[in-house]
Amino acid sequence: MTRVTVPASEVIETLREVVAEQPDYTYEAPAHMAGEGAPLSCFYVHVGGNDEPDTPGCLVGHVLNRLGVPLDRLAMYEGTGSGGMLASVLEITGPLDEIYRVDEALALAQDAQDNGSTWADALEAATRKPGE
Structure with a gap:
């Protein structure tokens, strides 16, 4: 399958743009997708009826x-962590350290969101410099 080619800087910029639109949003799976008594679940894609x-x-x-x-x-990657699917859907270009940083940033953002953080807090976790 063809991957989308994108510069590393564009991935981080897009992350910032998405968060800027809903900074206080806390993710919740739609009721029809989250099973009764299921733990917090994250879905890359929400499905309709x-x-x-x-x-x-x-x-x-x-x-x-x-x-x-x-x-x-x-939707093919539901249940797979962002690190496990990113290389399957994106071809990230740029310096190697930036490519690794994108991988790490999306994983950190996903982890923060999955643990109940707002999207603004998830962005902060994703873009925090080591040692901060």
């Missing part, structure tokens, strides 16, 4: 979709 991909779901899902990854492609 017909079980077809409908809208981006979590923060990483929004970022990747905005970068051009189709919803049906993202």
